[in-house]
Structure formats: structure tokens, C-alpha cells
Amino acid sequence: MKKDIILAGVGGQGILTIAATIGWAAVEAGLFLKQAEVHGMSQRGGDVQSNLRLSDKDIASDLIPFGKADMILSVEPLESLRYLPMLSPKGWLITNIEPFINIPNYPEMDAIMAEIEKLPFFVALDAELIAKEIGSVRSANMVMLGAASPFLDIDYHFLENAISKLFGKKGDKIVGQNLEAMKAGRKVAEEKIGGR
């Protein structure tokens, strides 16, 4: 088993929380893991990515080779396209479609969606909207994790345990909201796979 994942977003959007959750789950599941993060200047509103590698064998490189990523998981639609050279021809793009506009020349959303829809394997969802529907606006990241979860090859309960562990300090209510958000995201992805 090998899952190479590019996590993409904008500095400050919290992709490292998603990385940490998958990381915990992977370790619990007995997998090897390497996760390269971006710190420093780019965190100030620039494009950021994290290379997350999971495997049942030892992992050599901290960086995923170009064209070998099994998944791009992006919390922002424009950012989802930036790492396409990393994605394997068989890889999935899982992306949020709510734009984060902090540049004056942000492209038209229609053009971005058209590029996303060109890909053979993608799940595109409005994570903010789904999070809002379940009454937990701050859980959009966990909706995205949920949408990625069917492709991770990690038993779902490991992800649930990881959320309990990482958000445990913030109380049962927050844990519950995040679990529900992940479930809602997973449902969207499962419907997409089922509908193919």
C-alpha cells in the first residue's frame, strides 16, 4: 500500500490540521509516514502545500516525485490546479470549490471549474456550505478530509480516533462537530464514486 498526497491551500487555511489528522490515523494503522510542510514566508497568505506520504514499506524521499501523487487534496479551487504536474494519471483531485481571493487577478471561477472538470478523476464540493449546513462553519477542513477518506486506504475508524485525539482538548462538542463534518464530506465522495 502506498498513498502519496499533495495537500494544497493558502497560508493560514489550516491544511496542516488535515495533515496531522491523517498522520495520526496512519501511525495508528501501523503505516510508515513522511510529511513535508511549508513554514516561513509563504505562510503569509501565499500558496502552500504539504507532501504527505503513507506506505506499508519504508519511505525514502520526503518529497513526492512529479507525476506520482495518488491524490491532490485542496482546500481551495485555484490551488488545486497548481500541483497537477505532481498528480499521477490515475490520481484523484479532491477540492473545495469555495475560492479564497486575496489577489487582484484571481481567475474566473467558471474557468477554474472547467479545468477541474477536464480531469478524469475528481471530487469537487463546497466544503463551507456543507459545514454550514451541519451548523459547524469552522469544520470545512474536516469536510474535505471526509471527501478524501474513501481514497486513503485507511480504515475510517482510525480517522475518527485521530479527530478525537487531536480535538479532544477542545471538548466533546468540537469533537462531535468535526466527526459529523468528516462524515458529511465522505458522503459526497461516496455518491460521486457510486455515480460514475
Add this chain to the structure above:
Amino acid sequence: MEQKLLLLGDEAIAQGAIDAGLSAIFAYPGTPSTEITEYVQHSAQATKTGIRSSWSANEKTAMEAGLGVSYVGKRAMVCMKHVGLNVAADAFINAGMTGANGGLIVVSADDPSMHSSQNEQDSRFYGKFAMIPTLEPSNQQEAYDMVFYGFELSERLGTPVLFRITTRLAHSRAAVSRRAVLPQNEIRLSSDLKQFILLPALARKRYKGLLKSQALFIDESENSGNNQYFEGPDKSLGIIACGIAWNYLMENYPDRVIPFPVIKITQYPAPRNMIEKLVDECKEVLLLEEGAPLIEELLKGILSKNLHIKGRLDGTVPRDGELNPNIVAVALGLENTRGSEIPEIVVGRPPSLCMGCSHRDAYDALGEALAKYSKGRVFSDIGCYTLGALEPFNAINSCVDMGASITMAKGAADVGFVPAIAVIGDSTFTHSGMTGLLDAVNDESNITVIIADNSTTGMTGGQKSAANGKIEAICQALGVEEAHIKVIKPLKKFHEENVKIIQEELDYAGVSVIIPRRECIQTLNKKMREKAKDK
């Protein structure tokens, strides 16, 4: 003791130091090294055992304090980013001369590809320059383990040890197994109380000792086990992979079997015997080094005879930038993989000043005050406010090194370029700005210094600033006239007032200091979140 932790490379070094009997860590924040010291600061184990860990004013003071700890026989770690080692260089090179008593490890975190830096200098040159052993772990576990070895080596051979990492290792996480925790050393001075006196007559003696130690350092590189020679049947090529380059090499061989002889190097000076064997038995030699072609140059020399040495100098590997699995694949003649290209509509998203950042309002006011003058007058420095160089601000004209804003403005003003403005942050000011300001006062230079005080070391994530609450007092003590030290509040509602104050000081023919003071929006938000949590 088997206990696996999921750690960044930086954190693995920190945990290794805590477990290996560290007594004190000294550092100035700098990407990608910051998380080493932060980890020690937040470690309950370190607090319990009384490990000293607060920030230093700059890398030089950190280096000297570390040397003081070594002097009394305890173990110290000093951490910085690569350009920080330039600041610490005086102390660092001379620490090679004094040698160590208690274990002394200097961590320098390089940033090839300049993700968050002004250059991509390779700290291994500093190890060679100071003629001390250098360690360069390839992964998080080695980073942890090599701290134990580094301290032991430092004490056994009486030398500081340089510990070189690069961004990818610093900021990549993996599982790390811990070892049994060692106790801290007791205070025990060197048996030679003249060891640390570099008076010329004594220094000459120390230098002969350091030269003599070189053979021991090379022996150690050959025999410590950190450098390994792997035999391979195909002698058409031999490979030397240094530090993290080893990982990219292995990534290209999924079954982990390489047909060629390979040397993995994680310790310097370079292991001469191993390299000689490889060069002798292989037709060509490929150098994979993260950073500069240090060993490649050693092997190739300046003559164009050794054409069988391949690497960054002959274009087999790009001359600049960090390595990755694909660059190594190309160098090996293997398939270069790539997904689909980035669609044309994708535009860049450069970093920017946060919404609500005080620097935005300070630059708005400065821009208006300067509108009547020709462009190109603002000398800036290293910090978040450097982002004022980008659209829409276009507010600054230089960013060179820590402290260079004040001194470059001074130089320009001294030869008649007036007004000349310096923009420097609070933490950068106490790091390296104070001495330059003293020069300006003594020379009666006609400059206007803006010390943008957001009360933190912002770019690296909000570490405590050594300047907190001291800026006016420091400026006065350095001789800036009280009437020309102005504190302003960088907020939209005070814009007109702020423009007027800046204009007045631009008109004043002497040293003025304007301090736009408002807390960093990031640290403020963090405090509010913590407050909300406590409720």
C-alpha cells in the same frame, strides 16, 4: 526504551538534545531553524530538568553564550538559519580555535531554493572553514541519533560540531525512536585554564593543535559508521550522495537495490579513503549534494582534467536550487515522470502582509509622505515588512541582511542622498540595528529611521522580541534626540497625522526615529483565541 514520536526534523534534533543531556539552547529565530528552540521551550521534560531555552538577541550572542556553557563543561546547542551563521561567524570560527570543553553543537539550517531566505549558501563550507567536524543527517531518525553522537564527539575530541540540515529535513515529519535519557553534565572546567585565551602566542599553539586534529576528524569520518560504502556490481558509475540527497537516490530504486557502488555521506571532513576507492574503481562519479558542489569541487579541482566527475558543475545536476527525486532520476538517466501541466489560467499567489497588519498602515503613511520626492529612497530590512516590496505597496528599495537598512540609508545620506529612509522591525533592530544607529548618531547622518514595532518576531511565527518595551530608551541612550523620537499609531484613522509627523522628520536634518507601534495581528489573534479558550 522504545517510544516512537512523530517529529519534524527540527523537533527530532531538539528531542535528541534534550535526551542527550543538554543544559542550554541559544538561538535567534530563523526559517527553517526556529522549531528546534520552540520545541525545547514547549517541552515539559526540558522545563522539568531546567534546560535554559529563551531567545537570544542575535546569532552571535547565542553562539558566544553556547561557548560559555561549553567552557564550564556542560552541553549546549546553538541554532540558527544559514545566514545567521554569517552573523555568528566571528564567534563560530574562533570556537574552532578554542575547541570545546562540554559538548557544543551548532545547528545551521540551510534553505536551498530560498523558500524563505536571501541566499542559498551551504553551511558545510563553514564547517570546512572552521576546520571542525560537520554532521549532515539524511532523515529524522539520524537527526535524533546524531545529536547523541555529536555531543559525544565534541567532548571526546574537544571540538565544536557543526550540524547542517536543509529545509526539507527541518520541516518534514516522520516517526523517531527515542533512546535512554542521559543526565546533564556537572560543572567541570577544562584542565587547561588557558584553552579559551586566544592571545596570539596561545592562539598559534591552539592552531597547531587544530591542524593536528584534522587527521583525527578524517579518521572519525571513515570509521564512525555515519559514512557508508555500499558495493555495487556495475562500475560504470559510482555515486556519492550527501545528507538528504541519499533519500532522493533511494526513491529512484523502489526495491532499494542500486547497481552502482555508492557512498552515503553524513559526516565531514570527507572520508578520503572511501572516496579514493570509489574514484579508483568507477568509470564516472556522480555527486549528489543538497546545496553547493562542495565535494564535487574538491574532487574536480580547478583543472579541466577530471571530466569523469559529474554533478552540479557540468550540468548533470542543476547548478542551483534544492534537489528532488526527479532531478536525481534525470542525473541517473532514469525516466523523468510528470503529470499534466499547470493550466494557463493559474496565476501566482505570492505571500502578502496580513489584512489588518500594522505595516500596511505604516507603508500607506510613508508612501504619502514621500510622494513629493523621487523614488528609490527606502532601505528596508529582513522581516514581514520586507513584503512591502510587493504589489500593491512597492514601498521599499532594498533588503540585504539583518540591520542593513539603517547603515545603507546612512551611507546613502552621507554622500548627499537626502531624504534617505530606513525601515526596520523591532526584533531586527535589537538583532543588528543598534550599532548602525550609533554610527549614524556619531556621524550626524541625515536619516529617518522607521522602527516598525509590532512587538514580536513576526515572520518566523511570533517569537518574543528582545526589543519589547525598550526601543525609545535604546534610541535615546544611543544619542538620538528625544524630540526626534516619535511614536505613532499605525491605524487608518490617524493617517493624516502620521503622514505629517513623517514629513516633519524627513525635513529634519539629522537622525530621527519614528516608531509605528501596533501589535502583530497574528499574535493578537492568537492571544484572543487563548483568552476565549480559558473562559
